[in-house]
Amino acid sequence: MKNSLHIYNTLSRKKEHFEPWQPPFVGLYACGPTVYGNAHLGHARQAVTFDVLYRYLTHLDYKVRYVRNITDVGHLENDADEGEDKILKKARLEKLEPMEVVQQYMNAYHRNMQELNVLPPSIEPRASGHIIEQQQLVKKIIDTGYAYETNGSVYFDVLKFNEKYAYGKLSGRKIDELLGNTRTLEGQSEKRNPIDFALWKKADSSHIMKWPSEWSEGYPGWHLECSTMSLKYLGENIDIHGGGLDLLFPHHECEIAQNVAGSGKEGVKYWMHNNMITIKGQKMGRSLDNFITLDELFEKGHRLVSRTFDPMVIRFFILQAHYRSTLDFSEDALSASEKGLQRLQDALFILDNLQASSKGVVNAEELNEKCIRAMNDDLNTPVLISHLFDGVKTINSVQEKRISIDQENLDHLKDIYNTYVHSILGINPFVKDSSTTGISDKLIESILQLRQKAKQRNDWDTADEIRNTLQKMGISIKDKKDGVDWEFM
RNA sequence: GGUCGGUUUGCCGAGUGGCUAGGCGCUGGUCUGCAAAACCAGUUACAGCGGUUCGAAUCCGCUACCGACCUCCA
Numbered sequence: 001m002k003n004s005l006h007i008y009n010t011l012s013r014k015k016e017h018f019e020p021w022q023p024p025f026v027g028l029y030a031c032g033p034t035v036y037g038n039a040h041l042g043h044a045r046q047a048v049t050f051d052v053l054y055r056y057l058t059h060l061d062y063k064v065r066y067v068r069n070i071t072d073v074g075h076l077e078n079d080a081d082e083g084e085d086k087i088l089k090k091a092r093l094e095k096l097e098p099m100e101v102v103q104q105y106m107n108a109y110h111r112n113m114q115e116l117n118v119l120p121p122s123i124e125p126r127a128s129g130h131i132i133e134q135q136q137l138v139k140k141i142i143d144t145g146y147a148y149e150t151n152g153s154v155y156f157d158v159l160k161f162n163e164k165y166a167y168g169k170l171s172g173r174k175i176d177e178l179l180g181n182t183r184t185l186e187g188q189s190e191k192r193n194p195i196d197f198a199l200w201k202k203a204d205s206s207h208i209m210k211w212p213s214e215w216s217e218g219y220p221g222w223h224l225e226c227s228t229m230s231l232k233y234l235g236e237n238i239d240i241h242g243g244g245l246d247l248l249f250p251h252h253e254c255e256i257a258q259n260v261a262g263s264g265k266e267g268v269k270y271w272m273h274n275n276m277i278t279i280k281g282q283k284m285g286r287s288l289d290n291f292i293t294l295d296e297l298f299e300k301g302h303r304l305v306s307r308t309f310d311p312m313v314i315r316f317f318i319l320q321a322h323y324r325s326t327l328d329f330s331e332d333a334l335s336a337s338e339k340g341l342q343r344l345q346d347a348l349f350i351l352d353n354l355q356a357s358s359k360g361v362v363n364a365e366e367l368n369e370k371c372i373r374a375m376n377d378d379l380n381t382p383v384l385i386s387h388l389f390d391g392v393k394t395i396n397s398v399q400e401k402r403i404s405i406d407q408e409n410l411d412h413l414k415d416i417y418n419t420y421v422h423s424i425l426g427i428n429p430f431v432k433d434s435s436t437t438g439i440s441d442k443l444i445e446s447i448l449q450l451r452q453k454a455k456q457r458n459d460w461d462t463a464d465e466i467r468n469t470l471q472k473m474g475i476s477i478k479d480k481k482d483g484v485d486w487e488f489m
Numbered sequence: 490g491g492u493c494g495g496u497u498u499g500c501c502g503a504g505u506g507g508c509u510a511g512g513c514g515c516u517g518g519u520c521u522g523c524a525a526a527a528c529c530a531g532u533u534a535c536a537g538c539g540g541u542u543c544g545a546a547u548c549c550g551c552u553a554c555c556g557a558c559c560u561c562c563a
Contacts, residue, residue, distance in 0.1 A: 031563075171492085178559075181490080244563030247562080251562095275557090276556095276563075285561090287561065287562065320502065325503090332500060332514090333502090340511085340513065383510065393528095396528060460522060464524085477524095477526095478527075479522095479525080
């Protein structure tokens with residue numbers, strides 16, 4: 001059961017049984033962000049998706065090396081590789097050193113990831129730190145005859161590559177169609193063919209991010225870094241390579257071509273792609289100007305939401321949809337997730353304090369098997385969560401003494417929830433304390449004692465007044481049969 | 490225009506050829522000084538048309554609509 005993980009391979013467009021090249025070792029590479037702006041919901045989805053994969057593989061006792069890169073150079077602005085480097089452009093706009101831009105957004109990205117409880121990868125390589133390795137790969141590809149130099153720039157020869165290998169097999173594209181669809185830009189191109197892509201670009205005089213090479217002072221093409229760094233840290237046989245669906249073409253297609261041209265091997269066994277987050281059915285993206293950054297969602301606010309949300313709510317929201325489906329963002333949908341998560345968290349708290357009986361009707365193993373099945377089926381977290389909610393009903397019913405549970409099943413149940421909620425889904429408990437409000441817990445409790453006394457002498461006016469006052473201060477009161485609960489809202 | 494994908498109950502969102510995912514919302518109930526919260530229960534949908542089948546939301550075909558990629562994007 002444990003080793004029957006199936007994952008959807010973009011290459012075959014089918015779910016396949018996961019078998020690493022060399023068990024128990026697993027090499028996992030995921031395309032990280034280009035750090036020229038704040039991380040948005042799309043970055044969160046990518047990170048959470050592969051974080052859960054990383055966690056689950058680890059849970060299955062694989063020895064995982066997880067590499068997630070930071071793109072901090074060489075990402076061109078637009079078509080035909082004639083554009084401007086994204087980071088450079090941002091640096092000019094903000095009057096900063098390019099590496100200052102990189103550092104600033106990389107720090108912010110790391111902070112957001114931590115807030116989302118995304119584990120740091122085993123290695124987080126940066127493109128700028130692997131210029132020499134990238135040049136070596138360019139050389140190799142030139143040596144094998146699949147790249148050519150023009151005016152100090154080096155381009156990948158897609159047509160020549162396609163004579164021997166199939167270019168477009170990952171994204172299902174045909175060379176003829178690509179050729180037919182390519183926009184012919186005005187002016188002379190250094191490329192032999194419009195679909196060729198840059199491996200090395202000569203920098204013009206205004207370009208500050210540049211490195212010496214045997215071809216020119218320049219910088220590496222975008223697709224090159226992932227081939228280079230995955231090769232360096234995971235070798236020629238990589239088990240899983242992932243990223244957002246929008247990277248499928250051309251980015252990942254080009255990577256495969258580079259891998260094959262450079263090493264003779266495709267390199268990657270399973271390609272995995274997470275789908276996009278949409279707003280009103282439209283993809284959320286930087287260029288569409290409809291994206292919401294994580295900072296805005298967590299604390300700053302955004303015109304599309306009337307309030308902020310706890311990062312765990314975002315994480316849970318993402319996990320309530322399958323990673324290969326689009327997920328439509330709205331405040332209503334987020335609020336629904338927030339309530340659901342709260343119910344789950346409450347049940348976990350109850351579970352911790354549950355009493356076992358000598359006999360019980362609860363079968364924890366049944367639940368466990370359902371959970372395993374869901375995860376093994378291409379990381380079906382929404383189905384996993386639905387099973388966990390079924391268990392919430394069970395937990396509540398035991399607490400209300402409608403049904404009973406024996407010690408063995410209770411222990412097992414605790415273990416299941418700890419494993420799936422905390423270890424695999426990566427959901428942290430809500431932390432609500434007085435540190436942000438400056439109100440002391442003991443102060444509140446003594447006020448509540450006064451209210452209890454008022455209640456005992458049927459002084460409802462006073463009791464309600466205290467409740468209303470505390471309410472205004474952001475403290476909610478929940479009267480219960482035995483005593484009173486309170487919490488910061 | 491090409492390629493690929495989607496259309497599920499008020500909303501988000503799973504899913505399998507027959508056995509009513511789940512969350513939110515809503516309705517009812519329990520609890521309660523009142524309220525809130527919490528809990529329990531109910532809430533049987535699968536774009537349209539045709540086909541295959543004993544049986545299809547699930548397979549096939551057509552139509553409509555939506556989207557992604559084809560240019561930077563997670």
